[in-house]
Amino acid sequence: MAEILAERYTGASIRRSEDPRILTGAGRYVDDIKLPGMLHAAFVRSPLAHGRVLSVDVSAARELPGVVAVITGAELEAMTVPGPDALMALMSWAGPTPQFSLLATDKVRFAGDPVAVVVAESRYLAEDGCELVEVEYDELPPVTNASFALDPSSPPLFENLGDNIARPHSRSEFGDVAATFAGADQVTDVHIDVHRHQNVPMEGRGCVASYDADRDLMTVYAATQSVHVTKIAIAMRLGMEPEKVRVLAGDIGGSFGLKIGASREELAVAAASRAVGRPVKWVEDRGENLTASGQAREESFDVRAAFSDDGDLLGLDVKMVIDTGSYPGMGAMVPGTVEAMFPGPYKLAAFGFESTAVTTNKACYVAYRGPWASETFVRERVLDLIAKDLGLDPIEVRLRNAAPRTDPPAAMITGRPLVGVTTRESLERLAQIVDVPAFRRRQAEARVRGRYLGIGVATFIEAAPGPRSPGGPSGPLGTESMRLRLEEDGIVALFTGQMPHGQSHQTTLAQIAADEFGVPFDQVRVVVGDSDVVPFGLTGGSRSATMTGGVALHGARQLKAKVLDVASHLMEASAQDLLISDGQVFVRGDPASAMPVGEVARQAATGQAGAGVDTNLEVNASYDGGEGGWSGGTHCAIVDVDAETGLVRVERYVAVEDCGALINPAVVEGQIRGGIAQGIGAVLLERSAYDQDGNCQSATFMDYLVPTACDVPRIEIEHLETVPTDADVNFRGVGEGGMIVAPPTLVNAIEDALSPFGVRIHEQHLPPSRILELIEAADPGQ
Amino acid sequence: MDITLRVNGTTRSGSPEARKTLADFLRDDLNLTGTHLGCEHGVCGACTVIVDGRAVRSCLMLAVQAAGSEVTTIEGLATDAGLGPVQQAMWDSHSFQCGFCTPGFVMQATAFLRAHPDADEQEVREALSGNICRCTGYQSIIDGVLLAAKRNIER
Numbered sequence: 042m043a044e045i046l047a048e049r050y051t052g053a054s055i056r057r058s059e060d061p062r063i064l065t066g067a068g069r070y071v072d073d074i075k076l077p078g079m080l081h082a083a084f085v086r087s088p089l090a091h092g093r094v095l096s097v098d099v100s101a102a103r104e105l106p107g108v109v110a111v112i113t114g115a116e117l118e119a120m121t122v123p124g125p126d127a128l129m130a131l132m133s134w135a136g137p138t139p140q141f142s143l144l145a146t147d148k149v150r151f152a153g154d155p156v157a158v159v160v161a162e163s164r165y166l167a168e169d170g171c172e173l174v175e176v177e178y179d180e181l182p183p184v185t186n187a188s189f190a191l192d193p194s195s196p197p198l199f200e201n202l203g204d205n206i207a208r209p210h211s212r213s214e215f216g217d218v219a220a221t222f223a224g225a226d227q228v229t230d231v232h233i234d235v236h237r238h239q240n241v242p243m244e245g246r247g248c249v250a251s252y253d254a255d256r257d258l259m260t261v262y263a264a265t266q267s268v269h270v271t272k273i274a275i276a277m278r279l280g281m282e283p284e285k286v287r288v289l290a291g292d293i294g295g296s297f298g299l300k301i302g303a304s305r306e307e308l309a310v311a312a313a314s315r316a317v318g319r320p321v322k323w324v325e326d327r328g329e330n331l332t333a334s335g336q337a338r339e340e341s342f343d344v345r346a347a348f349s350d351d352g353d354l355l356g357l358d359v360k361m362v363i364d365t366g367s368y369p370g371m372g373a374m375v376p377g378t379v380e381a382m383f384p385g386p387y388k389l390a391a392f393g394f395e396s397t398a399v400t401t402n403k404a405c406y407v408a409y410r411g412p413w414a415s416e417t418f419v420r421e422r423v424l425d426l427i428a429k430d431l432g433l434d435p436i437e438v439r440l441r442n443a444a445p446r447t448d449p450p451a452a453m454i455t456g457r458p459l460v461g462v463t464t465r466e467s468l469e470r471l472a473q474i475v476d477v478p479a480f481r482r483r484q485a486e487a488r489v490r491g492r493y494l495g496i497g498v499a500t501f502i503e504a505a506p507g508p509r510s511p512g513g514p515s516g517p518l519g520t521e522s523m524r525l526r527l528e529e530d531g532i533v534a535l536f537t538g539q540m541p542h543g544q545s546h547q548t549t550l551a552q553i554a555a556d557e558f559g560v561p562f563d564q565v566r567v568v569v570g571d572s573d574v575v576p577f578g579l580t581g582g583s584r585s586a587t588m589t590g591g592v593a594l595h596g597a598r599q600l601k602a603k604v605l606d607v608a609s610h611l612m613e614a615s616a617q618d619l620l621i622s623d624g625q626v627f628v629r630g631d632p633a634s635a636m637p638v639g640e641v642a643r644q645a646a647t648g649q650a651g652a653g654v655d656t657n658l659e660v661n662a663s664y665d666g667g668e669g670g671w672s673g674g675t676h677c678a679i680v681d682v683d684a685e686t687g688l689v690r691v692e693r694y695v696a697v698e699d700c701g702a703l704i705n706p707a708v709v710e711g712q713i714r715g716g717i718a719q720g721i722g723a724v725l726l727e728r729s730a731y732d733q734d735g736n737c738q739s740a741t742f743m744d745y746l747v748p749t750a751c752d753v754p755r756i757e758i759e760h761l762e763t764v765p766t767d768a769d770v771n772f773r774g775v776g777e778g779g780m781i782v783a784p785p786t787l788v789n790a791i792e793d794a795l796s797p798f799g800v801r802i803h804e805q806h807l808p809p810s811r812i813l814e815l816i817e818a819a820d821p822g823q
Numbered sequence: 824m825d826i827t828l829r830v831n832g833t834t835r836s837g838s839p840e841a842r843k844t845l846a847d848f849l850r851d852d853l854n855l856t857g858t859h860l861g862c863e864h865g866v867c868g869a870c871t872v873i874v875d876g877r878a879v880r881s882c883l884m885l886a887v888q889a890a891g892s893e894v895t896t897i898e899g900l901a902t903d904a905g906l907g908p909v910q911q912a913m914w915d916s917h918s919f920q921c922g923f924c925t926p927g928f929v930m931q932a933t934a935f936l937r938a939h940p941d942a943d944e945q946e947v948r949e950a951l952s953g954n955i956c957r958c959t960g961y962q963s964i965i966d967g968v969l970l971a972a973k974r975n976i977e978r
Contacts, residue, residue: 060922063919
């Protein structure tokens with residue numbers, strides 16, 4: 042065998058190791074779990090947005106054959122421990138803390154609020170049981186929008202708060218806001234709305250809970266982004282010691298931020314299993330997913346922008362109101378991130394930001410792919426509005442305002458250094474790919490024929506993981522842990538707290554570890570989804586490329602050093618003279634010396650390395666993200682808007698992205714395209730709609746429209762890899778960027794298409810009916 | 824009600840309740856959990872199986888309606904020789920991410936390509952427009968179907 046290094050897996054579009062099982066129906070999703078004696082749960086849900094619960098009569102349901110238990114909100118409270126929302130507690134939320142029960146007891150707070158759970162021998166029977174539960178309500182005035190919620194006379198959803206304020210008003214200033222606005226050539230005011238929409242993973246929420254009374258052990262098979270966060274949430278509310286709770290997860294059918302911790306329903310299912318002493322499964326149906334799993338965005342912004350006659354953006358002053366829906370989730374925490382990220386890659390002399398979060402009688406706010414994304418939408422919209430007022434090209438106005446790449450790097454006015462940010466390079470590259478002057482000619486010719494084409498550009502940066510904070514001891518996103526072990530069969534096993542739900546970690550982490558350790562790709566096994574086995578972790582926030590990729594690389598390096606130390610004793614050679622390639626240890630220059638790494642592990646386990654040698658071929662590695670860095674880029678859309686029907690066709694979409702070094706280009710591009718598709722849906726199709734009484738109007742896939750293969754164009758992607766910040770780890774996340782920047786890219790393009798009508802757009806949701814309204818209401822003189 | 828049908832080439836019998844969907848019968852009674860339920864109202868296509876040669880939504884069909892039929896599910900496509908041609912092309916094309924919609928797309932594409940072996944991209948997009956994928960933006964799936972078609976023609 043020749044002494045050559047194995048080809049590098051990192052950087053190649055290696056076929057996914059997840060695919061053979063998912064392509065053959067052998068994936069194991071939570072609904073595929075079947076346990077002996079397993080029962081099925083279904084929830085009785087409120088038909089009202091806001092009301093007092095006067096009585097809950099479960100007697101008829103309890104008598105239905107096949108129904109094993111019916112648990113009301115009050116009964117469930119007696120079985121569980123009150124407490125705050127686990128996610129808010131984990132994130133150290135210190136603001137208003139609503140008191141609520143897992144199932145409604147005294148009040149219902151949105152249409153779909155769970156009131157009782159029926160546990161039966163089948164899902165069919167459980168739903169039959171729900172039909173027999175009689176709940177009497179006293180209707181209360183629904184609080185269905187933020188302006189009513191801000192009115193002190195609105196009935197408070199949570200009595201202990203006394204009002205509907207989830208995050209009290211606050212204001213921050215960076216730079217001299219008053220002086221900047223006073224000295225600016227021009228100041229403009231715009232109001233911009235972002236509508237309510239939601240994650241909609243193809244698999245909804247669900248779990249199977251199985252309580253073992255003899256051992257007081259709770260095992261929960263979950264669909265979750267973190268088995269450990271789910272475990273903590275369950276232990277907290279069930280009043281169990283965390284070590285008595287084990288959370289397992291297999292394949293997960295998407296999440297996009299939805300499946301973090303444990304929902305109220307999942308906690309109720311775990312409590313029900315403990316109560317009845319049998320396993321209980323609950324998998325939500327699409328109606329529950331659309332009405333009750335949670336929704337995102339619904340934010341409004343009053344923006345005042347100061348700029349020069351030449352197009353220099355000087356200052357922004359922003360007032361944000363976020364409608365967080367009913368029960369506590371992430372909504373109240375979002376304004377802090379929006380504030381920090383608002384300046385994006387641009388120079389600003391001054392920035393004012395104030396925010397308020399309110400509670401309303403709608404489904405609760407959940408994280409959705411780039412929860413702070415509205416800052417990019419608003420900023421990129423405002424830049425286009427300014428460019429339009431000044432007659433400037435949208436690429437030019439961005440190049441003019443993007444902070445130059447300097448050493449040391451410029452910092453956002455809110456503090457974070459723009460280390461390695463390549464906004465200018467992405468804008469310049471985009472201008473090379475898309476021939477804007479040629480498009481303008483085509484656009485002019487098309488208008489003559491009554492066709493309205495438009496081009497839109499938007500730029501973003503994504504903290505994936507973001508830069509190391511100046512002077513801070515910890516890394517950009519805390520630390521990431523991984524346990525790595527060389528097995529006696531030669532397998533390098535990686536135990537990670539990442540909980541992939543489409544991100545392909547079982548492939549990408551294996552690529553990195555295989556290269557670093559020196560084994561073939563299929564000799565690395567990535568172990569996920571068992572809280573008894575894997576270290577703490579969470580898949581979210583686009584953290585895994587840098588953080589988990591980094592710990593895989595450094596952990597494999599540490600494990601390799603250990604293996605080489607043992608091998609040096611076995612092979613009677615200095616460790617410096619040994620190398621590992623293609624799964625074998627060699628003495629440098631002596632191919633005949635090859636010893637398979639599994640053989641090293643076997644001989645180590647049987648004591649052949651001699652006394653005093655550390656033969657425990659396992660390491661616990663951690664990684665703090667190194668210098669970190671940003672992902673980012675510029676997207677461009679060309680759209681064709683039919684002014685008669687309001688239909689928008691995306692003719693071309695180009696993404697110039699910089700996520701540093703690519704681990705697996707096909708995986709990276711899948712993340713980018715998937716995010717863009719969700720952004721297309723958000724603008725053209727998707728809206729979580731409520732009527733004035735708080736009834737959800739988008740409870741089916743015929744009302745909540747998500748993009749199909751006919752709505753998403755072929756997406757062109759160009760990668761930049763401009764600025765390494767670390768000797769080894771320059772992978773950066775791409776989980777959220779597409780969803781962050783596609784909405785402003787599209788809306789900018791649509792406004793450009795409609796410019797002959799004088800249309801100015803101050804919102805994100807533009808279905809055909811709204812396009813027609815905008816054309817109708819526009820003033821062509823503008 | 825007692826029914827007998829052929830599933831993936833094997834004769835299977837069962838006694839589903841009249842109201843039980845074919846999807847639930849396949850998943851619960853026959854333990855073929857590869858067929859997934861994404862909406863249970865016939866829009867998302869995740870539950871697509873092939874019944875007597877045609878792609879159908881098994882959430883909208885009752886099990887008893889499938890009595891006497893020949894049903895193929897995602898579990899029935901691979902052979903001892905390996906993945907079926909559509910599965911293989913989709914693996915090679917990085918078609919999927921979370922995998923939940925996958926069985927429906929694979930079954931829909933399989934049925935479509937049998938009837939339209941030389942379909943072009945627009946025809947493939949239209950044929951798959953009744954299946955929802957939330958992860959990929961579809962391009963990689965379309966590429967997988969086109970690759971399977973191309974290989975089939977070259978074979």
